[in-house]
Amino acid sequence: MFQQRNVITGIEIGTSKICVLIGEADKNGNMVIVGHGEAPSEGAVVKGEIADMDVALDALTKAVDDADRSSDKEIDKDNIFVAVTGSNISFYQGVGTVLVRTEDRKITEEHVNEAIQSAQNNPLSSEQTAINSFDSYFLLDGVRRLRNPIEQVADKLEAYIHVIYGDRNRIRNFEELLHDVGFDEEITPVFSGVASAYGVLTDEEKANGVLIVEMGAGTTEYLAIHNYGILYSGVLPVGFEHVANDLSIGLDLHISVCRKLLLDNKLFQARMDDGKAFIDISGATAGISRKIPMNSIEKIIDLRMREVFKIIYHKLNEVNILHSLSSGAVISGGAALFPRTIDIMRNVFELPVRLGKPVDVSGAVTHIGTPRYSTVWGLLKYGDDLRRVMNTRENKSIWERVMGGFDNVSLPFMKTFSSLRGSIKF
Template structure:
């Protein structure tokens, strides 16, 4: 029943746990062949708070994906998010002293090692070290320096790091369910970007915002490389919580109102529109004015987008976003969010769906599946690197506590 070239991406989110099965074709393309989704329990703000409960949800999601794809799932690539995820940029330098002053693969490995030598909190682990660019004797934006002549090689990397213990909790949540095993972990925001951005859009520059239930991940890329990334600890659950507090209704009723009637667009016609809470237990009014509901939602979403705008301005990349903004995650379904985001960010905005894989259109066309599909893409990149590494001497993997310690120099 097993397929030898299947890659599985698993996202343990605040609102849902999603498992996506992709098939790696002989030509390197990835096709989604199965999806399994389970409502999330035991997870808060993208971090595990009840291991046993979360494990049961992971198991249900994995079993549903197995039935959907007709395969047995063993190894998975897992996503990581949460307020503990951070990033920084760093530079490494390596003198070129080989024959004829030509850059060798050993020089590239050495300069990347220097660039990865950074000060991060002791409790953190590096998830990714993504090469932004190379420079040879002042010639910048070099794609592949091997074979070029020079005396000085520089490399810039974007490092994404996370708290080790919280990352290990994600791994343990999966490994406690044999025969499931974790091949490697990826930052969810990076995965979403891998799913939705084409090579042209990466070069033009783009901002990917993945708005989930408990967090909002973002990735800023320009000239084909990630320039900045991070997590804002606000998501769709905060919108429902604001509605619950503002209207004095149960959280379950607030979530229903958000999904069925909510919008972040304010129109004059809303002032006369009402929503009945028949059958709902409420200490407030039993009839809600729609403009009040939408105003509450708008304030929270606008605040979240302003936090992202602040990060965009801090990165210095606002003028490099030629392809615009891509919204993914469940909150991308909020009515009017595209127009609101354009107003706050001052950039063209579109709903982001998976463009870099093939397969089940019902999954590819839904922005809430962008992250797990992107994790599958990440897994395909890892396996391609493994095949290349197997043909090169001296390329080994070192594991500590089940987390891959060697930082693969993946190009975005």
């Protein structure tokens, strides 16, 4: 039974690293990290998609072995959550309409069930597969927008559902890789942007409206959330590795030097504090050391970062979502550690921006509380919420669970409203 499975494993297969976290619910029901392993994945993953299965397998095997050795808990092979991303991932906003024909015109659970199922009837092609689905909101009589329509009086109910989907074969590659490591059971994929949101956002932010941007080495995922519902999501096949590549080309430096440069927070902090004008760098053509103007470095970085943020800005502006982000924006992922990221993002969006770090982290692994681990920690949080839902499934009605807090995310792979409506708190 699922309710006995308190050990959850989250796996992030990224461009720069493969990370494995093992978590367990403690006696109070809170998720605690009990194992951790990671390995560099250079060349294995490109723009969020597996490019070399052999290299990826070696790195994943090492990460899993290290996590297993560091933990006194056995990995539950039936309870694995893996983050997926890539340019193949997209979304559609499904709409389902039901006419309320009862004499009192009160909306029942059956009406909501029918509207949800209708919204999910947007057929995907045989090459596509649903990854996650989420309630966005309900609309009564085309006017009143709310989260819980039960017992409300209306003639018409509309359910808006946000469905994230991707290329079936590319998603399958992640699953096959895990099967090769020895995880034979069905794997639960979770969109990386969703996992990051679980890992770093507060309830207040999700209620009032927030943009979460996860900028890793190879991709940038983003979600716009309001009143606990996802309004928009997306992936850009551009990450911080592209910034390093821009520096390499623009300054005639080896890519490894540029990667180290971007990780040198003290250098850029000194620039902001005392206006340091030049930096001595070795690694140019023929290994010659030279002084490079800091403003040249900053210009190259700013151009790429602004380009990424402007693309997201324009996509959200086109659908009139920016005004719904009362809590501003959160930036996470490895790029968030770069000192200028927050300022650049704040300037583009004209919103308050904070650093997104994993929230409520506990356990023996202390360094997980940085933006680099937002996604993999979020996988544990997602799996833990799923565990809680399954634990209460037989003891409470659907709407008792909804009103108790599990109020807006359906289960992976398009579980129907009748099986688990609004099962996970987002």
